[in-house]
Amino acid sequence: MAIYYSIAMQEYKLKRGFSPDIERIYEELEKCFPSGVMREGDKLLVSYGVITEMSVSMNGKKLVVDTVMDTSTGDDGLILDTNKRFRDFLQLATGYTAKERLKQAKKDVSK
Template identity: 55%
Template sequence: MQEYAFKRGFSQDISRIRELLAKNLPAGIKEENGKLEINYGALTRLVIEIKNKRLCVETEANKGAQDNVIMDTNKRFRVFLEEATGYTAKERLKKAKKDVQGD
C-alpha cells in the first residue's frame, strides 16, 4: 500500500476523491466502509481510502495487459494522484525519499 500526503489547501474529503477518480479513471466505483474500489485498464483492482490525513492507495496490476493500455492507465493514474494530492510525480518522489530517510 502506498501513502500520499495532501498539499496544504487540498481537501481530504472522500467525496472529492471519488469525483476525481470518476473523472480520470472512468469505471464503476464501489464504495464500502469509506474505501473506493475500481477495476480499470491495466489495474485489476485499485482501492483508495483516506487514513491519518493521507491518501492510501492499493493496486493490483493486470500482468497480461497490452502496452498501450498500461501506458494510458499509468498516465490517468498519475493525473489523478496529482489532482487529488496537489503534488506532481516529481514532488511525490521527493517527499517519499524524505519520509524514508526521516529528515
C-alpha cells in the same frame, strides 16, 4: 494465465488546501477512471485497464492507495493509458506532481 502483483499500500500527503474529504476523492477518481467507482464502507474501489483492483481511502490527512495489477497483458497502449490516468488521479487528489511525490517519498525514507 494471468499474472497479478500487488503494490504495497502507499500513503500520500495532501498539499495544503486539498481537503481530505472522501467525496472530493470520489469526484477525482470519476474524472480519471470512466469505468465507474464503487463504494465499500469507507473505501473507494476502481478497476480500469491493467489495474484489476484499486482501493482508495483516507487515513487522517493522508491518501491511502492499494493496487493490484494484471501484468500479463502485452498491450503497451493500455499500460501507458492506465499509468497516465493513475498519475493524473494522484496529482488531482494530492495536489503534488509525480516529481514532488518522489521527492517526498525519498525524504520520508531518509527519516
